[in-house]
Amino acid sequence: MKKRKKNLWILSVITVIFILFIWWLVTDKLGIFSSNTLPSPVKIVKTFIKKLSDPNPDGATLIGHLLSSLKIVLSGYLLGVVIGVPLGIVMAWYEKADLMVRPVFDMIRTVPGIAWVPVMVVFFGIGFTSKAIVIFIGAVVANVINAYSGIKQTKQVHLWVGGTFGASNWQLLTRIALPSAFPMIINGLRISLGGAWTTIVAAELLASNKGVGYMIQQARGILRPDIIIVGMVVIGAVGTLLMWPLGIIERKFMKGGKW
Amino acid sequence: MTTKTPAQEQRDKIVYGVLAVFIFLVFWYAVTKLTGFGEIFPDPVTVLANVCDKFVNPIGKVTLVGHILVSLRRVLLAFGVAAVSGIVLGVTMGWYPAVEAIFKPVIEFLRPIPPIAWIPISILWYGFTEMSKYFLIFLASFFVVTISVYSGVRSVDPMLIRASKMLGAKDNQLFTTIIIPSTVPYIFSGLQVALGNSWASIVAAEMVQSNSGVGWIIITGQQSSNMVQIVTGIVCIAVVGMSLVMVMRGLESKLCAWNRQGR
Numbered sequence: 226m227k228k229r230k231k232n233l234w235i236l237s238v239i240t241v242i243f244i245l246f247i248w249w250l251v252t253d254k255l256g257i258f259s260s261n262t263l264p265s266p267v268k269i270v271k272t273f274i275k276k277l278s279d280p281n282p283d284g285a286t287l288i289g290h291l292l293s294s295l296k297i298v299l300s301g302y303l304l305g306v307v308i309g310v311p312l313g314i315v316m317a318w319y320e321k322a323d324l325m326v327r328p329v330f331d332m333i334r335t336v337p338g339i340a341w342v343p344v345m346v347v348f349f350g351i352g353f354t355s356k357a358i359v360i361f362i363g364a365v366v367a368n369v370i371n372a373y374s375g376i377k378q379t380k381q382v383h384l385w386v387g388g389t390f391g392a393s394n395w396q397l398l399t400r401i402a403l404p405s406a407f408p409m410i411i412n413g414l415r416i417s418l419g420g421a422w423t424t425i426v427a428a429e430l431l432a433s434n435k436g437v438g439y440m441i442q443q444a445r446g447i448l449r450p451d452i453i454i455v456g457m458v459v460i461g462a463v464g465t466l467l468m469w470p471l472g473i474i475e476r477k478f479m480k481g482g483k484w
Numbered sequence: 485m486t487t488k489t490p491a492q493e494q495r496d497k498i499v500y501g502v503l504a505v506f507i508f509l510v511f512w513y514a515v516t517k518l519t520g521f522g523e524i525f526p527d528p529v530t531v532l533a534n535v536c537d538k539f540v541n542p543i544g545k546v547t548l549v550g551h552i553l554v555s556l557r558r559v560l561l562a563f564g565v566a567a568v569s570g571i572v573l574g575v576t577m578g579w580y581p582a583v584e585a586i587f588k589p590v591i592e593f594l595r596p597i598p599p600i601a602w603i604p605i606s607i608l609w610y611g612f613t614e615m616s617k618y619f620l621i622f623l624a625s626f627f628v629v630t631i632s633v634y635s636g637v638r639s640v641d642p643m644l645i646r647a648s649k650m651l652g653a654k655d656n657q658l659f660t661t662i663i664i665p666s667t668v669p670y671i672f673s674g675l676q677v678a679l680g681n682s683w684a685s686i687v688a689a690e691m692v693q694s695n696s697g698v699g700w701i702i703i704t705g706q707q708s709s710n711m712v713q714i715v716t717g718i719v720c721i722a723v724v725g726m727s728l729v730m731v732m733r734g735l736e737s738k739l740c741a742w743n744r745q746g747r
Contacts, residue, residue, distance in 0.1 A: 233585040240586045262609060324500035329508045335725035336718055337684035339600070339691065340699075343706035343714045348524065423598035427688045430603060431703070438601075442692075445604035453605050461596035 264451040272451040273458075283443040285435055287455070291463065294425050294436040298467075301357040302421045305364025309417075310410060312365070313372025317406075318398060330369055338363035338424035342431055351432040356425060363424055364417040371413025375406025411475045415468060422464045437463075526712045534716050543701055543713065552724055555690065555697040558614065559682045559728075562621035567675055570629030574674075575667070577630070578637025579659075591627055599624035599685040603692050617689055624685040625678035632677070636670025637663060672736040679732055683725050698724070 245266050251257040252265035260268060276287040285293070316326050338359050345355035379402045387397050429438025437456055444452035509528045516522035526534075538548040546554070577584045602623050610616035644662050653661070690699025698720050705713030 233581055236582060236585040237589050241589055244590065324496070325504045325507070328501040328504040332505065332508075332722060332726070335722045335729065337687055337721065337725070339684065339688045340702060340718050340721050342691070343702045344711070344718070346706055347709060347711060347714070419598075423600055423684075426598055427600040427691075430600070430688070430692050441601065441604045445608050448608070450605060450608055453608065457597050457601045457605065460598065460601045461594075464598065465596045 260451070261448045262450060264454065268451050269454050269458075273455045276452065276455060282447060282449070283440050283452075285440075287437075287440070287459065290435060290437045290440045291459065294429065294438070295463075297353060297356045297436070298360055298421050298425045300353075301360025302364045302418060304357075305361045305417065305421075306368055306414060309365040309368030310372045310413070313369040313410075313413075314376055314398075314403070314406070316369065317373045317376035318402070327373070330366060333362075334366050334370065338420060339427040339431075342428050346432050351434070356428045356433070359428055360421045360424055363420050367417035367420060368410075368413045371409050371416065372406060375409025375413075376402050378409065379405040407479055408475075411471060411479075415471050418467055418471065419464065422460075422467060426460055524711065526715055530712055531715045531719060534712050535719060538716060544696065544704065546696065548701075548716070548720065551696055551698055551701055552720055555686050555699070556724065558617045558697070559621055559679075559686050562618040563625050563679060563682050565618075566622045566625035566678065567629055570626045570674070570678075571633050571671060574630040574633025575637055575663070578634045578667075579663070584634075591630060595627045595631065599681060600688045603689050606689075607693055612693055612695075617686065617694070620685055620689050621682045624681045628678040628681060629671075629674040632670050632674025633667060636667035636674075639670075640666045668740055672732070672740065676729070676732050676736070679728055680725070683721075683728060687721055 248263075249265050249267065252260065252263055253267060264272075273287075278286055280286050280289070283290075341359045341362055342355070345358050349355035349358070383401050383405070384397055387401050392400065425436065426438040429436040430442045433439040437460055441453045441456035441460075444450070444456065512528050516525055516527040535548065540547060543551065573587065577587055599620060602620055606616040606620045610619055640663055644666075645658065648658055648662055686697065687699040687702075690697035691703040694700050698717055701720070702714045702717035705711070705717060
């Protein structure tokens with residue numbers, strides 16, 4: 226059994242090498258695809274290294290673009306979390322608020338973040354504010370909905386037991402409902418962070434003068450697919466890295482083991 | 485807490501839902517009429533009137549309905565192809581370790597890239613054709629469906645598989661009576677997410693580059709500073725997005741009625 230596992234691992238490596246080899250073959254070696262459509266893997270690695278320190282052709286280095294995007298994402302996102310999570314908890318804890326606010330949130334949720342970009346651009350121009358607000362809207366909605374559903378899933382029996390033993394409303398919330406809701410809340414943090422990162426890329430494709438989305442959009446205009454692909458890979462990698470602290474928080478604070 | 489019958493609960497939900505939306509609209513109307521906000525943002529009556537108007541009078545080349553249909557066709561065609569191929573690949577990946585070893589690294593590498601980041605390269609490769617949209621929507625759905633189905637097949641209770649093998653089930657029986665039924669909820673959750681992704685991606689793609697579709701409506705609204713048109717577009721996106729989710733949920737509850745108890 227162990228032997229078989231090892232063989233499969235080798236199979237994965239071979240596949241990756243094989244794909245890279247074919248890719249290199251049809252681009253650099255045989256020239257079936259010109260470097261204006263599909264650049265070779267070698268070229269992409271070279272572009273990546275060069276772009277780290279070279280602000281050409283779009284006015285900023287890869288690091289500069291990344292920092293610009295991250296700044297917007299984190300500002301909008303953190304504000305969205307700080308407001309969204311407590312709001313979701315309050316909505317779920319007080320029944321009446323819930324029935325009224327929930328449908329409105331359900332309605333807003335179906336609008337993808339990107340669709341707000343034109344509205345905000347008309348209001349605030351293409352700078353920092355308009356994009357941060359678009360990110361904020363997306364983050365608030367996702368966090369409210371998840372915190373809300375988390376609290377709602379608290380087992381009624383647990384609350385009854387707590388009540389029987391004389392827990393106050395506040396104790397019921399902090400000792401029973403919040404720990405029960407924790408996995409859902411973390412899930413909301415994760416979903417909204419992913420959404421925020423996607424949205425910033427989209428917003429920068431449309432209206433921006435800096436950022437990773439802007440970089441790949443500019444590269445399309447001047448037929449530089451190597452920069453586009455570098456940008457895409459970096460966007461994917463940073464998106465994954467952003468999730469990392471959330472995993473740590475989840476492992477550290479989640480009580481009661483597995484769900 | 486007083487217990488209510490499901491029918492009563494359902495009725496309460498609808499009543500409060502309608503009421504909430506109504507209050508929201510009144511609030512929107514009041515804000516635009518009573519504050520300076522109204523100078524830059526249209527009130528709901530104007531938007532609604534515009535939506536009705538554009539049902540018969542064209543925006544650009546076609547009417548509102550035309551634009552919605554264009555976007556829907558792009559999404560549904562590519563989503564359909566992605567759903568079928570994603571389910572097939574997901575099931576085979578979950579079942580055959582060799583297939584898993586071949587495809588998993590590639591998918592894990594491509595999956596974190598948001599579909600929207602594919603827009604520039606799709607335009608570069610396919611130009612301003614319909615194909616560039618199909619390509620994008622395919623990517624937006626394919627990975628999500630594949631991974632969801634794959635993890636579904638992997639999480640089939642091994643006890644069930646062993647038990648049925650012991651009782652002499654053949655491979656194809658195992659497949660149709662155990663693997664597929666227990667994977668169906670995962671298939672649906674994958675499809676649900678994928679459809680939502682696709683709808684958001686088509687809006688983004690049409691905003692970046694196209695000459696029709698709901699995304700195009702709001703971006704041309706922006707270019708001509710026509711806020712009524714932008715909001716009209718947003719309303720359409722919300723309504724169509726919500727309908728897609730509801731159709732999907734309806735299908736799911738028809739096909740997985742047996743699963744609802746466990747939720």
